[in-house]
Amino acid sequence: MLDILVGGFYGDEGKGKIASYLGINDSPNYAVRTGSINAGHTVVFNNKTWKIRILPSAFVNKSTKLVLAPGALTSLEQLFNEIKSTDSDNRVIIDSHVGIITDKEIKDERNDENLMKMVGSTGQGVGYAEARRILRILKLAKDYKELENYIANVPDMLIDELQKDSRILIEGTQGTFLSLYHGEYPYVTSRNSTASGVLSEIGIGPKYVNNIIVVFKSFVTRVGNGYLENELNEEDAKKLGLTEIATVTGRKRRVAPFNVKLAKESIRLNSATQIAITKLDTLFKDSYKVRNYSNLPLEAKKWIEDLEEELKVPITIIGTGEDSMDTIDLRKEKIGEE
Template identity: 70%
Template sequence: MLSLLVGGFYGDEGKGKIASYLAIRDSPEIIVRTGSINAGHTVVYNGEKWKIRIIPSGFLSKTTTLMLAPGSLTSLEEFFKEIKITDTENRIFIDRHVGIITQKEIQDERTDENLIKNVGSTGQGVGYAESRRVLRVLKLAKDYVELEKFLTDVPESVISALGKGKDVQVEGTQGTFLSLYHGEYPFVTSRNTTSSGILSEVGIGPKYVNEVIVVFKAFVTRVGNGYLEGELSPDEADKLGLVESGTVTGRRRRVAPFNIKLAKESVKINSATQVAITKIDSIFKDSYRVREYQKLPSEAKRWLDDVENELGVPITLIGTGEDTLDIIDLRNEKVGK
């Protein structure tokens, strides 16, 4: 079975938490990461915290093989740093077509006034690397001797595992409305971040997909420029306890209430079969670290019911705290998983 995780808003929805939880609970044969080093994931488990940008967040499953999709991009520095802090050197593989970001792309991007000041780029060189890939001048993983032992054919590995009845988890990047094609251009990222774009980065077709899990947060956040409907002032966000900063840049995230209109559009664009909602404890404080649905406060359950009815897709995973296991898992009850 292949499960695909997609960010439902503008990124920062808690995909890393959901990915790490599913990895621990389901122990998939393979987890594939798409995207690049401009999108960070935070994983908290048993008192430890990892901030990672390219290694799959499901690395906590020790029996799972980890892979970087051919459409992804990394720098050598970040790749080797993260395999060390996650202790995954013996089970991480990288497709030979992964693009490699160098200091040239990083410096060129950081001196691009339009990207940094107007668009609000993270300045990690990803946009410039993508443009050079399009121009056929970017070097790929296969061009680096130091990556030789990690090289593999990711599409072949994934399709082979699925053919044997194994589970595969694919981690998307950022969020639907940062998509180069479906977001508010030009305030978008340099790739298609929807389910269809994620599949193309991995190199597999839609017939292999069993579940598309779209991840939302109980409120909306955005880093960088661009319109954010219902945006709260910093003071309002402070009073509500909704203060967050980006994993990669450390920039304060802009905040707005949950947007059901955007959520419905995201469900439609991504062909969602399940929905995960994280940080419900930030809105309903008595939900903190609750792991059983019946123990949620009644107002939280009413809100979740209303959202589920509006979306027309089952909410199967509910995040109630920082730790990977602070999850209410309703998959058995709602989709028979």
């Protein structure tokens, strides 16, 4: 079985929280990460917090192997720091074609006024590394001796495992509307962040996919420049308790109410089969840490049910707190899957 998790808006939807929950609850044999170190995920489990950028958030399940797909990019420093902090050295697998970001890419990107000021880049060297990959001058994982014990042919391995009925969770990066092709260019990232883009970075065809879960937060946030419909000013966002700080950059996230029109477009672009909603407790305070749907306040239930009716895709997973297990899982009731 293969499930794909993708962000539905502009990133920051809480994919890390949902991925960590699925890692614990579903016990995937493999969790696969695409993307790069310009996207941060916060994982909270058993009173411990991790802020990671490149390893899959399902690392919290000690039996799950952690895979970096060919299209991923990382720096050696970030990779080894995360391997250490997650105590996962013996279960990390890296494709030989993973791109390696060096100080040169980071320096060049931070000196690029267009990217840093106009686009609002995170300055992690990812865009420059992608450009050098296209120019065939970027060094890859296979070029680094310190990575040789982690190297595998990831597409072959995963396809073989799927044919053995292994369970695989794919964790996409950023959000649909930061896609290089489907976002508001030039205020976009350096890759296609939709479900189809994720598959292409891994090397797995669509026939293997069972579920495409699009993650939406209960409100919309965006870091960097670009249009944000119905954007709230900082004072109003603070009054509503919607102020957030970005994991990677430390910048305040720009905020807007949930956007149904944008969500519908995201569902179409990703061929979503399920929806996960995070931070329901931010809109409905009495939802905090509720783990059973029947215990949600009536207004929260109505919001979920009205939204599901509008979007025409089942809302199967609901986040109600920061811990991975602060989650309501309705997959069994709605689609017959646990």
